[in-house]
Amino acid sequence: PWAGILAGVMLACAVLVAIPVLLGATALAMAAMSHAVSRAYMGEATTIRDAYKAVWRRVWRYVWLLILEGLIAGAAPMAVGTGLLLLTLYVAALAQDAGLNWNDVGMVTGLAMGLLIVALLGYFVLMLLRLSLAFPACVIEDIGAWAAIKRSNRLSKGTKGRIFVLYLLAAVLSWILSIGIVLTLAIVVGLTAYSLHLQQTQIDLVMGIVAYAVAFGVQALIRPIYAIALTLFYYDQRIRHEGFDIEWMMLQAGLVVPPPSEPEAAPWLPPIPL
Numbered sequence: 348p349w350a351g352i353l354a355g356v357m358l359a360c361a362v363l364v365a366i367p368v369l370l371g372a373t374a375l376a377m378a379a380m381s382h383a384v385s386r387a388y389m390g391e392a393t394t395i396r397d398a399y400k401a402v403w404r405r406v407w408r409y410v411w412l413l414i415l416e417g418l419i420a421g422a423a424p425m426a427v428g429t430g431l432l433l434l435t436l437y438v439a440a441l442a443q444d445a446g447l448n449w450n451d452v453g454m455v456t457g458l459a460m461g462l463l464i465v466a467l468l469g470y471f472v473l474m475l476l477r478l479s480l481a482f483p484a485c486v487i488e489d490i491g492a493w494a495a496i497k498r499s500n501r502l503s504k505g506t507k508g509r510i511f512v513l514y515l516l517a518a519v520l521s522w523i524l525s526i527g528i529v530l531t532l533a534i535v536v537g538l539t540a541y542s543l544h545l546q547q548t549q550i551d552l553v554m555g556i557v558a559y560a561v562a563f564g565v566q567a568l569i570r571p572i573y574a575i576a577l578t579l580f581y582y583d584q585r586i587r588h589e590g591f592d593i594e595w596m597m598l599q600a601g602l603v604v605p606p607p608s609e610p611e612a613a614p615w616l617p618p619i620p621l
Contacts (some may be wrong), residue, residue, distance in 0.1 A: 366558060372407035378402040380574030381486040388582060401483040412485055412492035419496070420474040424467045435459050475514070482574075483581035492510045502584040513576050521569045 362491040385394040402409065439456040477500045484502065485495035503510065535554055583590035 354414055369540055370410055370413060371406060375399065375402060375406055376415040376570075377413070377482050377574065378405075378409040378486050380571060381483045384575050384578040385487050386481070388578065406487075408492055409482070409485065412481060412495055415492055415496060416478050416481060419590050420453070420471055420478060421488060428463060428467045431463055432460065435463070436449050473509070476510050478501050479503060479510050480581045480584070483578045487578075487581070500582060502588070505587070506580055506584055510577070513580075517572055520572075521565050524565050524568070525561055529558060530563070532557050532561065544609075 356564045377397070379402050382401050383393050383395070385399040416532075434458055478496060479499065481492075481495045481499035484490065484498040485492060488495075488498070490498065535553065536557065540553075582591065
């Protein structure tokens with residue numbers, strides 16, 4: 348029993364360490380990709396090291412943005428869905444205790460649960476589309492996490508269909524690549540196992556490692572497509588609704604001077620009257 352308890356404690360500690368590391372790495376990578384695409388869009392050369400160095404100073408802001416996106420798009424519907432599911436099951440139990448036909452109660456309960464799942468999936472997709480431009484806005488405009496979410500909600504108006512098609516095409520491409528690579532490697536592993544007379548447990552272990560490696564490689568290949576396309580959508584929306592291209596050309600020509608940042612007073616001093 349002590350070995351099982353120790354293994355459970357070690358697993359819990361590994362999970363507690365892995366989750367913050369995964370959040371930090373994901374947020375940092377998304378911010379770095381947005382920064383790199385933005386520099387390339389403006390005609391400036393950049394490197395991977397420069398991109399990560401530029402966003403490293405605000406890594407906590409990007410982690411908080413990623414957490415907010417997860418809470419809004421994932422945690423909130425899961426909590427609401429769980430509550431409504433329990434309520435539906437409770438009402439179904441009351442209806443059965445009242446003497447109603449179980450078949451009718453089960454049909455109504457199943458229909459309600461189906462509608463609930465469809466509604467939650469619709470909410471998730473809608474929030475995913477609304478929040479899709481938050482990271483480019485947060486990185487490029489240097490604003491806070493909550494301001495970036497509101498900014499993304501405004502900029503995504505009128506382009507949700509294109510963003511949905513982007514996600515759909517990327518998902519299909521990821522699925523095709525994963526299936527093709529896994530099937531090819533499965534044939535190679537099967538032939539190798541047959542020639543080496545490997546046991547089934549060994550084959551399953553090798554196939555599991557291959558599947559995880561393929562999933563990692565495909566995601567590493569597909570993720571930059573999201574970052575590039577979403578950053579380009581961000582600039583396209585700013586051009587369509589805010590005339591960003593004209594503003595940028597005037598700024599480059601020296602016709603528009605960027606407003607100077609206002610000095611911040613020290614916390615113990617009264618604000619400076621303007």
